[in-house]
Amino acid sequence: LDFSLDKANTANVKWEGWECKNCKPVSGSSGHFQIGVVDTNTDDIHSANTLGTDKDGLSMRLGADINHWGEHDTRWILSAKDLGLDIASLAASVSRAKNFSAALRYRAMARWDATVYTPFAVNSNRFTLPDDWVRGATTPMMTDLNDALGPKDLKVERDHFGLALDKHFDDIRVYLDLEQQQRRGNKRASSSLLTNSVALPERVDDHTTNYQIGLNATGGLWQVAFGYQGSRYRNDAAALVWDNPYSATFGSAFEGRQSVAPDNDADQVFGRATWTNNRHLFSGQVVWGRHRQDDDLIPATINGPSPALPTDSADLKLDKLDADLRYRVRLTDRASLHADYGYQDRDYRHPLYFYPQVITDSITRPAELALYPDKTEQQAGLKFSYRFARGISADFGYRYQRDEWENQQADSADTNRYYAKLRLKRWQKVQVWLEVAEDQRRTNGFSDSLDLNGIDNDEALRQYHLADRDQTEGKLMVQYQPLERLNFQFTLDGQDQDYQSDAIGLDEVQRYGYDIHATWYQDSYHLYLFYNDYKTKTRQNGSNISSRWQALQDDDAESVGLGFEYSGLEESSGLTFGLDAVYADSDGLTQLEQGVIGRYDDISSERTTLDAYVRYRVNEHSSVQLDFLMQDYEDSNYLYSGLSADSIGNVLFFPDFSHDYSDTRIGLSYRHDF
Amino acid sequence: ASSAWEDLPQEEYEAVLKGKFEQGNYSAKGADNCLMCHRRNETVMALFEGVHGRTENPASPMSSGQLQCEACHGPMGNHNRGGKEPMITFGKGSQLSASAQNSVCLSCHKGDDRLAWHGSTHDIEEVACSSCHNVHAAQDPSRDKHAADENCLSCHQQQRAQIHQRSSHPIRTGQLNCTDCHNPHGTLNTAMLSEHNINDNCYACHADKRGPFLWEHAPVAEDCSSCHNPHGSVNEAMLTQRTPLLCQSCHAGVHSGTPVSQSGQDAFGGGRSCLNCHNMVHGSNHPSGKLLQR
Numbered sequence: 001l002d003f004s005l006d007k008a009n010t011a012n013v014k015w016e017g018w019e020c021k022n023c024k025p026v027s028g029s030s031g032h033f034q035i036g037v038v039d040t041n042t043d044d045i046h047s048a049n050t051l052g053t054d055k056d057g058l059s060m061r062l063g064a065d066i067n068h069w070g071e072h073d074t075r076w077i078l079s080a081k082d083l084g085l086d087i088a089s090l091a092a093s094v095s096r097a098k099n100f101s102a103a104l105r106y107r108a109m110a111r112w113d114a115t116v117y118t119p120f121a122v123n124s125n126r127f128t129l130p131d132d133w134v135r136g137a138t139t140p141m142m143t144d145l146n147d148a149l150g151p152k153d154l155k156v157e158r159d160h161f162g163l164a165l166d167k168h169f170d171d172i173r174v175y176l177d178l179e180q181q182q183r184r185g186n187k188r189a190s191s192s193l194l195t196n197s198v199a200l201p202e203r204v205d206d207h208t209t210n211y212q213i214g215l216n217a218t219g220g221l222w223q224v225a226f227g228y229q230g231s232r233y234r235n236d237a238a239a240l241v242w243d244n245p246y247s248a249t250f251g252s253a254f255e256g257r258q259s260v261a262p263d264n265d266a267d268q269v270f271g272r273a274t275w276t277n278n279r280h281l282f283s284g285q286v287v288w289g290r291h292r293q294d295d296d297l298i299p300a301t302i303n304g305p306s307p308a309l310p311t312d313s314a315d316l317k318l319d320k321l322d323a324d325l326r327y328r329v330r331l332t333d334r335a336s337l338h339a340d341y342g343y344q345d346r347d348y349r350h351p352l353y354f355y356p357q358v359i360t361d362s363i364t365r366p367a368e369l370a371l372y373p374d375k376t377e378q379q380a381g382l383k384f385s386y387r388f389a390r391g392i393s394a395d396f397g398y399r400y401q402r403d404e405w406e407n408q409q410a411d412s413a414d415t416n417r418y419y420a421k422l423r424l425k426r427w428q429k430v431q432v433w434l435e436v437a438e439d440q441r442r443t444n445g446f447s448d449s450l451d452l453n454g455i456d457n458d459e460a461l462r463q464y465h466l467a468d469r470d471q472t473e474g475k476l477m478v479q480y481q482p483l484e485r486l487n488f489q490f491t492l493d494g495q496d497q498d499y500q501s502d503a504i505g506l507d508e509v510q511r512y513g514y515d516i517h518a519t520w521y522q523d524s525y526h527l528y529l530f531y532n533d534y535k536t537k538t539r540q541n542g543s544n545i546s547s548r549w550q551a552l553q554d555d556d557a558e559s560v561g562l563g564f565e566y567s568g569l570e571e572s573s574g575l576t577f578g579l580d581a582v583y584a585d586s587d588g589l590t591q592l593e594q595g596v597i598g599r600y601d602d603i604s605s606e607r608t609t610l611d612a613y614v615r616y617r618v619n620e621h622s623s624v625q626l627d628f629l630m631q632d633y634e635d636s637n638y639l640y641s642g643l644s645a646d647s648i649g650n651v652l653f654f655p656d657f658s659h660d661y662s663d664t665r666i667g668l669s670y671r672h673d674f
Numbered sequence: 675a676s677s678a679w680e681d682l683p684q685e686e687y688e689a690v691l692k693g694k695f696e697q698g699n700y701s702a703k704g705a706d707n708c709l710m711c712h713r714r715n716e717t718v719m720a721l722f723e724g725v726h727g728r729t730e731n732p733a734s735p736m737s738s739g740q741l742q743c744e745a746c747h748g749p750m751g752n753h754n755r756g757g758k759e760p761m762i763t764f765g766k767g768s769q770l771s772a773s774a775q776n777s778v779c780l781s782c783h784k785g786d787d788r789l790a791w792h793g794s795t796h797d798i799e800e801v802a803c804s805s806c807h808n809v810h811a812a813q814d815p816s817r818d819k820h821a822a823d824e825n826c827l828s829c830h831q832q833q834r835a836q837i838h839q840r841s842s843h844p845i846r847t848g849q850l851n852c853t854d855c856h857n858p859h860g861t862l863n864t865a866m867l868s869e870h871n872i873n874d875n876c877y878a879c880h881a882d883k884r885g886p887f888l889w890e891h892a893p894v895a896e897d898c899s900s901c902h903n904p905h906g907s908v909n910e911a912m913l914t915q916r917t918p919l920l921c922q923s924c925h926a927g928v929h930s931g932t933p934v935s936q937s938g939q940d941a942f943g944g945g946r947s948c949l950n951c952h953n954m955v956h957g958s959n960h961p962s963g964k965l966l967q968r
Contacts, residue, residue, distance in 0.1 A: 008745075010700070017704070018742065022706050025723075050847055097731055098733030191968075217785065264885060272790070272862065298960060324862040355961040370964075373896060390683065390685065463923070517834075534836075540922070545927065545928050555908045584839065
């Protein structure tokens with residue numbers, strides 16, 4: 001069925017009587033603004049991910065959503081959310097539909113990891129130790145270590161600034177989109193000298209500029225789009241240098257040096273088109289892109305003079321070509337056939353050089369040739385869809401994929417996938433979806449046990465992204481709607497990935513779980529409830545060439561959420577209530593068996609979030625809102641639970657930074673609607 | 675009398691509407707005819723608060739020379755003469771298929787990010803435009819990012835579970851939205867991603883991982899999702915497995931395959947595990963960085 005406007009039979013329309021006297025579009029401004037304060041009580045900066053700020057105490061909070069209709073149906077929109085907090089957004093736009101639009105946007109994002117304790121002071125990209133630092137061969141021998149530990153927040157703030165312009169010329173639209181992303185803060189990092197390592201709160205200070213220009217056109221049965229996308233990443237740091245806290249066993253290695261993310265450029269041009277007459281559909285796209293990087297190389301050594309390098313700068317290029325085609329034909333009213341083809345090519349283009357491998361200033365390995373993982377991927381699929389009767393339909397599909405690699409352990413792989421999907425939507429109150437799929441990947445031409453890094457592995461090793469694999473998937477989804485506004489949904493999901501059991505690497509990954517979700521809407525209230533439980537079991541075989549071992553990771557994640565909003569008292573008392581509560585628990589058990597069974601400590605997290613509000617309507621235009629946000633959180637990770645800075649002789653790590661807190665935010669705001 | 679129409683099998687119901695559409699028996703006075711009865715309905719009149727209710731923009735269905743209400747709801751025919759002859763309707767209560775409803779919307783809203791709608795997963799799964807959008811409102815509900823995410827998660831339940839796991843992109847806290855990575859109107863890319871492939875999608879925000887690096891880590895350069903689940907994981911950094919076992923799935927040498935039977939004891943099982951030394955797992959730009967240590 002096609003009710004397209006351009007197919008409407010308007011031959012007999014008597015336009016002279018169409019005055020639309022009762023059409024009264026709104027004009028002027030409407031919307032609301034909100035001004036308030038929040039009082040945040042934080043013990044751990046990690047809570048700021050939910051509370052929106054790590055600032056303890058009072059903060060201003062502003063919000064608005066204002067819409068203005070001006071002359072000639074020009075629309076102005078201003079929206080702001082949580083201005084004054086660390087997570088906030090602001091957007092302003094002016095537009096006339098199908099004519100022009102201009103939009104400015106700002107988004108402040110942040111990620112809070114933890115407050116860690118480190119003896120290093122961060123000074124630009126140098127990490128320095130106190131003047132009276134006592135070096136040691138091992139961390140327990142660094143006698144001033146515990147006194148030197150000072151707090152450092154691992155927090156990365158990210159600001160997005162955007163400008164979007166577009167203009168329509170009949171059926172042609174041209175657009176320009178600019179975006180600047182700026183990141184500042186510190187993140188977890190490590191660095192090493194031979195067999196000793198240190199944890200560092202690496203400074204993050206970089207920006208990325210993305211821009212896109214393009215043209216979209218529609219005409220008759222055609223739609224086409226052309227465009228260019230560019231991206232420039234610039235890192236303020238060129239390298240990361242740190243005082244060596246360990247005794248300089250080798251020569252005068254008093255400092256360590258590590259590379260950082262290089263400045264890089266990405267450019268791509270694309271063309272897309274669709275043609276459809278409802279019976280036939282052709283779609284396709286071609287995308288050509290290049291990633292470039294030409295940072296000056298840092299010395300191969302850490303402290304002493306560097307051996308000569310084959311080139312001064314990286315001069316790396318990666319060319320990419322993506323092409324996709326899609327065809328669909330409606331064979332009958334009941335049957336259709338879909339076919340698609342995809343091609344992806346990744347080709348590194350740059351001179352191949354041998355680079356000196358300096359382990360410390362006085363220990364070198366032979367120069368190594370840098371090799372690059374070129375790849376070509378082709379996919380073709382065929383799907384037959386059939387409607388057996390009203391509300392009963394099914395898909396039957398086949399997909400073939402061919403991967404070809406260079407400079408990897410395997411040459412190529414062929415994957416065959418078969419799948420089917422049944423939809424039962426025949427009944428008013430119940431809908432059912434059932435999906436099953438199976439695929440087999442068979443890899444060809446394993447070269448030898450050397451990996452790309454030139455490291456000798458157990459010859460039975462099969463890296464999981466290259467290895468032979470059988471995969472089975474199934475999914476059942478049932479929707480039950482006993483009343484018009486009451487809806488239940490149940491989802492059961494499972495997947496099994498089976499690798500060769502006699503190979504080293506992954507053996508089997510099983511994922512399965514279910515989800516129950518219910519919603520109930522009425523005029524005066526809205527209620528939702530969900531519960532889910534997903535498990536993942538991962539079995540792997542390991543080897544250090546001389547002996548083999550097995551490991552099991554047994555993960556269980558569940559979450560339950562309840563929320564409601566009640567406005568039934570608004571007319572009588574002016575009150576509206578809302579509550580959102582979520583409990584989420586992630587647990588992982590890890591077991592390793594090599595003759596005897598060893599178990600790792602826990603990896604777990606338990607989070608309860610409560611978000612509640614009560615709003616009192618003072619009059620038609622004004623209301624006051626009190627809100628309360630609380631997060632109770634506890635986690636552990638076997639890698640650092642109970643760890644002190646000197647627990648491991650050759651690892652100067654941050655002391656245990658597991659989280660255990662209960663932080664809150666209370667807000668009071670005034671809202672004016674107009 | 676309306677129930678008689680509602681009891682019609684869908685094929686017959688659609689055939690009636692198709693016949694009306696082809697006959698083109700439009701009202702004598704356009705929207706004024708419709709609003710004689712429907713102007714007391716708040717939902718109907720909310721159209722004039724939004725962009726579809728404008729009268730001075732020729733692109734609006736309510737402007738002069740356009741078919742006004744009947745642009746979307748089809749010719750009135752005998753709808754106003756008793757018996758409530760059916761009109762084209764939208765939303766959950768509609769007896770029309772999603773593709774029939776969508777044909778109305780897509781006749782104006784084509785091109786741009788809807789270019790690949792036809793043949794996309796949401797098209798095939800009969801997702802109606804009105805599942806997410808409402809033209810009889812001051813603001814389209816999909817402008818509320820939180821509500822839009824809820825819309826996605828109401829079907830994509832596994833992703834709902836994952837965003838509540840130990841590590842995930844900050845979707846549940848509203849910093850990111852599903853549409854920051856996916857285009858629900860369809861693309862020709864994997865998983866309706868906005869960018870052309872998985873890695874380009876990640877690089878849109880993580881350009882520091884883009885390289886190319888002097889020393890590449892092959893699975894990273896090939897597919898970020900080899901090691902990360904972008905929707906969430908019980909492990910840190912959305913890793914599909916935890917260290918050192920993740921690394922040991924692919925490295926089984928004398929050094930790298932050392933079994934760690936107890937955690938927290940040494941450089942392999944404590945701190946950042948393998949990353950204590952091999953920090954540059956996303957690629958190294960150090961001339962001596964072949965082992966991704968520098």
